[in-house]
């Protein structure tokens with residue numbers, strides 16, 4: 247059973263966010279890019295655990311992006327993926343990305359796709375659901391537990407105020423969230439072997455663009471905090487009631 | 494032409510996030526001079542459904558079918574798309590909540606629609622092109638998304654659209670989607686609710702603690718205040734990592750995103766990754782003994798002081814306030 251983990255490239259969590267070209271482009275100047283945290287920490291590592299426990303035969307990582315994705319792809323290989331594929335194209339929108347992933351899944355007889363939760367740049371949470379619909383597969387989002395028993399997957403997912411446990415048969419799409427697996431750091435052996443693991447580059451399938459960002463904006467101004475003395479807590483209550491009107 | 498909103502019912506009541514979506518969908522319908530229709534899947538009381546009229550829904554399509562009582566994204570996507578086609582919806586709205594995050598993209602694919610996940614404002618439509626604002630970079634910026642496909646799907650970010658109610662009732666009609674048992678692929682097993690607390694993502698007020706509280710034995714300060722205020726409790730990742738608090742309470746870039754009316758942070762430094770999960774809160778109160786703590790820069794109100802002295806007083810003062818109001 248082959249597992250595919252789609253991985254995205256995002257600005258590091260501490261990046262300073264700014265825009266250029268009249269607020270139409272993200273300013274990548276001085277920004278370090280990393281693998282999307284939930285992809286790396288949970289989706290990829292759970293896939294590797296499944297292989298280590300004999301439930302999966304191969305872990306493939308996939309990115310839709312230019313050559314600038316290769317560092318994160320190599321990192322995923324160093325953490326333990328068996329091989330990688332990159333569709334050589336700008337990821338213009340989620341539908342485009344999902345189409346490339348679904349195509350590859352069909353051609354390779356992949357039975358389980360584990361995506362991350364949402365990318366920390368656009369926070370859009372859509373690629374996983376789109377892949378599932380394109381393939382007409384069941385799917386679960388915000389999954390923090392995944393067990394496989396033959397072709398049956400038992401998952402626990404976050405819901406409002408708790409969790410839900412449910413079952414479905416493979417093939418299946420899972421969107422991972424925290425706690426799905428124990429994050430790993432690549433070791434020396436992994437880093438060395440990553441250099442020789444296969445990384446296939448494929449041309450994209452053309453699809454029309456459905457959504458685009460036309461402009462960006464930063465929050466109006468940073469807030470001016472109003473300090474209240476610790477000896478006058480009643481004043482805080484008054485402000486929250488009368489001024490902010492939140493209690 | 495119509496705006497169709499997917500509405501979820503849980504424990505016999507319309508979910509708060511769905512009510513916001515229905516109010517939002519109705520607003521879009523009103524601006525475009527078209528009907529606001531809701532679709533509800535699963536068993537639900539007629540009165541509760543008719544009450545969607547209060548937020549502006551004209552008609553409710555109700556598939557009263559027990560197979561929909563638990564969520565199955567694939568079957569739900571089929572049924573909601575069928576409803577959208579039936580009413581000739583040009584805009585489909587749903588909440589960007591736990592189920593919506595999977596249903597939204599599925600609907601978009603089924604309907605050949607452009608999709609905006611996590612919209613935060615009412616869209617502007619002009620000559621078939623829709624523009625809508627959404628938060629990006631974990632709340633550090635916003636972006637205007639443009640969608641040009643004939644059908645559009647919009648998932649509304651929870652807690653971003655205020656619900657105003659009027660006296661009106663929606664008409665409720667039966668809707669029977671053409672699904673066979675084969676369309677259902679999820680077998681529900683169980684729900685485990687976090688006992689006796691308010692769901693973090695639904696709470697109007699959140700009281701949150703960090704490493705400054707020194708240990709789990711001191712969490713009564715957070716819990717007591719939350720209880721008095723009817724608030725949910727949360728924590729920083731540092732605290733969840735050392736198991737002082739369960740991981741489902743951790744908010745931030747790699748945890749849960751909350752956007753309550755009031756977020757009270759106690760003994761949390763305000764690291765950028767923490768702020769990413771809370772900076773969309775309407776009002777932020779920070780209690781920290783270090784005046785240089787970065788959280789103060791993101792706060793509306795602050796108290797520079799020792800949590801161990803401030804919190805008992807705050808709980809006391811809030812009790813007095815509650816008694817008087």
Ligand SMILES: Cc1cc2nc3c(=O)[nH]c(=O)nc-3n(C[C@H](O)[C@H](O)[C@H](O)COP(=O)(O)OP(=O)(O)OC[C@H]3O[C@@H](n4cnc5c(N)ncnc54)[C@H](O)[C@@H]3O)c2cc1C
Pocket residue numbers: 259283702703704705706728729730731732743744745746747748759760761762763764765766767770780781782783786798799800801
């Ligand atoms: C990739 C990545 C992702 C991350 N994701 C998240 C995330 O999603 N959420 C998250 O929260 N963190 C996240 N972090 C961690 C984050 O960077 C911080 O380390 C963490 O938020 C710190 O938690 P804290 O504020 O509780 O602890 P600290 O930073 O140790 O702060 C404790 C605060 O308590 C104050 N204090 C001490 N004593 C008292 C007292 N008696 N009374 C009042 N105040 C007191 C101190 O002045 C200090 O400001 C992430 C980090 C990385 C690298």
Ligand SMILES: Nc1ncnc2c1ncn2[C@@H]1O[C@H](COP(=O)(O)O)[C@@H](O)[C@H]1O
Pocket residue numbers: 251252253254255282284285289308309310311337340343360361362363364365368369370371372373374
């Ligand atoms: N360009 C990409 N290439 C491969 N996978 C991606 C890409 N963008 C997003 N993904 C996957 O889809 C998930 C959700 O991303 P998104 O829908 O963009 O928030 C991510 O966690 C990744 O697993």
